[in-house]
Amino acid sequence: MGYVKNNFHDDSQETGQGAVLRNGKEILLQAFNWESHKHEWWRNLEGKVPDIAESGFTSAWLPPATDSFAPEDHTQSFVRKDIIQWLFWLCNNVGFQDFRFDFARGYAPKYVKEYIEGSKPIFSVGEYWDSCNYSGTKLEYNQ
Numbered sequence: 001m002g003y004v005k006n007n008f009h010d011d012s013q014e015t016g017q018g019a020v021l022r023n024g025k026e027i028l029l030q031a032f033n034w035e036s037h038k039h040e041w042w043r044n045l046e047g048k049v050p051d052i053a054e055s056g057f058t059s060a061w062l063p064p065a066t067d068s069f070a071p072e073d074h075t076q077s078f079v080r081k082d083i084i085q086w087l088f089w090l091c092n093n094v095g096f097q098d099f100r101f102d103f104a105r106g107y108a109p110k111y112v113k114e115y116i117e118g119s120k121p122i123f124s125v126g127e128y129w130d131s132c133n134y135s136g137t138k139l140e141y142n143q
Helices: 041-046 049-054 077-094 109-119
Strands: 028-030 059-061 098-101 123-126
Touching (some): 109 123
Parallel strands (some): 028 059, 098 123
């Protein structure tokens, strides 16, 4: 997520580069869908930032970088270490402040706790769908 200045909320308090603290008045846009990884979504989205801000959104959840899933991606300590380093880098070098943990049902909460404690985002949220249909470990498409 990042800071977007718009005309709808002028009472924000910046606490650092790109900080978004809006006293509960933030409006988050999920800026991707199941198909985003198949297209040049980042480039598409970049051109829409002014329109998104003008619509009143203060932040946008960005799409996952890949379409990958494997249950052993989190049980390996070296994988968790790499994820933490990457999240830390996103916070301290790119300017991310918040994280959305996609498909949080697919891995243990203890891993999310480890990622949050290691990268220290301002805010984080997990996507947890308990009413979806699954084929083994894979989410059934188009529900």
